[in-house]
Amino acid sequence: MNRLVHPIEQESYAILRGQLAARYPDAAGRPPLARAVLERVVHASADLEYAEDLVLPDESVLEQAVAALRADAPVVADVAMVAAGITRRQTLCRITDPRAAELAKETGLTRSAAALRLAAEEAGPGAVYVVGCAPTALFELIERAETYDPLLVLGLPVGFVGAAESKQALRESGLPAVSNVSGKGGSAVAAAALNALLYWEVVA
Structure with missing residues (x-):
């Protein structure tokens, strides 16, 4: 079932597309799914610089992710705020599970x-x-x-300690991934990137 798009959201997208075209003319030339992810990230952050900062995989990788999500592939979120931002799917997030605290104590994680x-x-x-x-x-x-064998990783953690480094490591790992170069990111941005894939039939 298609998601109803509020007129305010439609207007917001019209504005951001105009601003992206003016500042980053090449953004409009991205493949459709890549452009959808970029636009939803910009919409969530009001930050046009993601046009240069965001690193996206080949379009075929995003197409495979859309197909897998439609076939109910599991979605894992690192924290509750990310899970809360994913509005169309249940996620696996165990941050509040007492076992997580126990495992952290046992392992040093x-x-x-x-x-x-x-x-x-x-x-x-x-x-x-x-x-x-x-x-x-x-x-x-x-x-x-190798153990987890992810289909796609949307790795967009935010911060000054380890954030940019972890995303660089993600890109160097060769895993299929969406990431960004700087320390920017965050729960809203990561959830928005996934929502772009979940909402694809609305924006295609």
């Missing part, structure tokens, strides 16, 4: 990394991962990528 480990074990291979807050969760995913 951060709670976010421990929570991602629990969710990944539940999700199995072929899940879509959305990391918008915790670089340590993204490092956990990268280090255990």
Whole structure:
């Protein structure tokens, strides 16, 4: 079922597309799904600089992710704020699970990394991962990528410690991924990137 788009949202997209075209003329030439992800990230952040900062995979990777999501591929989120921003799907997020705190204490992982480990074990291979807050969760995913076998990683954690580094490591890992170069990002941005794929039939 198509999502109803409010007139304010339609107007907002018209404005951002005009501003993107004026400042970053090449943005309009991106393939359709890549452009949809970029536009929704810009819409969530009001930050046109993502036109240069966002790093997107080949269009075929995004097409495969859309197909997998429509076939109910599991979605794993690192924190509750990311999960809350994903408005069309239930997600696996174990940040509030007492087992995450116990695992963190036992292993020395951060709670976010421990929570991602629990969710990944539940999700199995072929899940879509959305990391918008915790670089340590993204490092956990990268280090255990062979075990977790993600279909797509939307790695957009925010911050000054480890955020840019974790995203660089994600790109160097060769995993199919959406990321960005700077320390910018965050829960709203990461959720928006996934929502662009979930809403694709609305904007296509």
